[in-house]
Amino acid sequence: MSELLVLIDHSEAAPRKLSLQMLSAAAGLADDAGANVSAVWLGPGAADAASTLGAHGATKVYHWDSEDAYGYVTLPQVEALEAALEAADTDTVFFASTNHVKDVASRLAIRADGGVITDVTGLKVEDGRFVATKEVFGGDKITTSKVADGKLQLLGIASNAFPAEESGGGDPELVALDVELSDAAKAATVVSVEKVGTSDRPDIAEAAIVVAGGRGLGNEDGFQLMEQLADVLGAGVGASRAATDAGWYPHRYQIGQTGRTISPTLYLGSGISGAIQHRAGMQTSQNIVAINKDAEAPIFQIADFGVVGDLYDVVPKLIEELETRKG
């Protein structure tokens, strides 16, 4: 039986939510594709994660336990995946459509004669090949694409496009990969990893709920209010470019065309006008809430629920209301 490979993105020993979504999507398509789902785990931790991967549909886990997966840039993952392609019977790899992983897919496509489709939000199988849909121009348009016949299909899956579901599979078979890194793979080295201002809040790309703040907050302290609201909702915190440019919140939390694209079930923006470049990163959120004192702000055009008012009146009261309801 052929295999669908799913490259697991993980933070140390824990698979990210997107990885479980990818496995579930692959498991859902496995029958149509006439294939089993195999996970690929690069770096230490595969054995600990195996039962979770199995529960989400993986029947096999190819793993490479070396710290070298983190010591160099991009190519260790590429070369380990080449080993996985060698070991497996496959023409398809699902990967997380996030910045660093897209580099891995791009380099692998050149080495292994593949085609890449990024930011996939919908998938089906036709004549044994995948047909992928994705949203472009900030969600204004939807396109359908395929990788050319005979080429390795490298499909980058968008966050929150597919539900993560346990399909009840047992423990997968563990298969160690034999990886010998080339000199080229060691040419760029990771000198250090800087984690700054990390919190327990979910990452904005993964979070089911994202609370976002903009210029209307008026100052850096406004983000404390955003964080309070986020914590009542179990949300991640994002920002508009006006806010990151002002230095109120780090750039990596910027939502929009030149920041990150998010697709949570709920986006709640305060003091954000909804410029097209901002909408390009959040328009595909399932539910959109806006709090803005200007009734004409464009964000209201796409809001499911809008409050016209001063965020410094509305948000503290909202936090209170939510806390009382929680009991």
Add this chain to the structure above:
Amino acid sequence: MKVIVPVKRVPDTAGEKVIDESSLTVDRDSVESVLCPVNEFAIEEAVRLKESQDAEVTVLLVGPESAQSVVRKALSYGLDAGLQITDDAIAGSDALGTARVIAKALEAAGDWDLVIFGNQSTDARTCLVPAAVAELLGVPSLTYARHLEVEDGKVTVHREHEEGWDVVESSLPAIVSVVEAINEPRYPSFKGIMAAKSKPLDVKSLGDLGVEPEEVGANGAAATMYAFEPRPPKEAGTVVEDDGSGAAAAQLADWLVEKKFA
């Protein structure tokens, strides 16, 4: 030191995009085209390398003849020369096809030390091109840089990720891509705009680079798009006005509870 900055012409984000049904691409004539804004950050880094170590910087653009104004625009920031690859066969290339053309152009350009890409283009937004070019040329790709230093034949980059950044380094030649957090681009000066008009600008075809037409363009694309539809319109939502009494906050809280968000 020799630096090359690949730049792209993109439709203005704010413009309405009309799809050309025959080619399934955005009708470029219907919307204003601009230098991809992400490339301004790459250009600013290059200008800084000119100032700090006398770098010689070439702008590289793959695109139709009409994109020449974008090359001139890039030159107006004070860069030294332009190189444009123009060929009808390039139309319809996917990211990997574009990467092939850029890689061949870089090979032909020879002795460069550093290539500075934008991390993405604002239209395609694939982020695939820089890494693919690096792979084709067999050099390291230090992408998503929020900080860049070049010293003693070595490049050090702070590679942005969800939790902060990795400090990574490699010897030259190398390929980097930059995110907008890296700097604040300055505007071109009047002098720069005037000088850009007379900077050398070389135009080459695929034949000049030894690229076979079937390797690129729509026919050579590894990933093909075959349908392009507008997103279904969204229904108008509820809007409530806050009178300062807190009633609106209560209504929003009700809605959030009803939707099971709280």
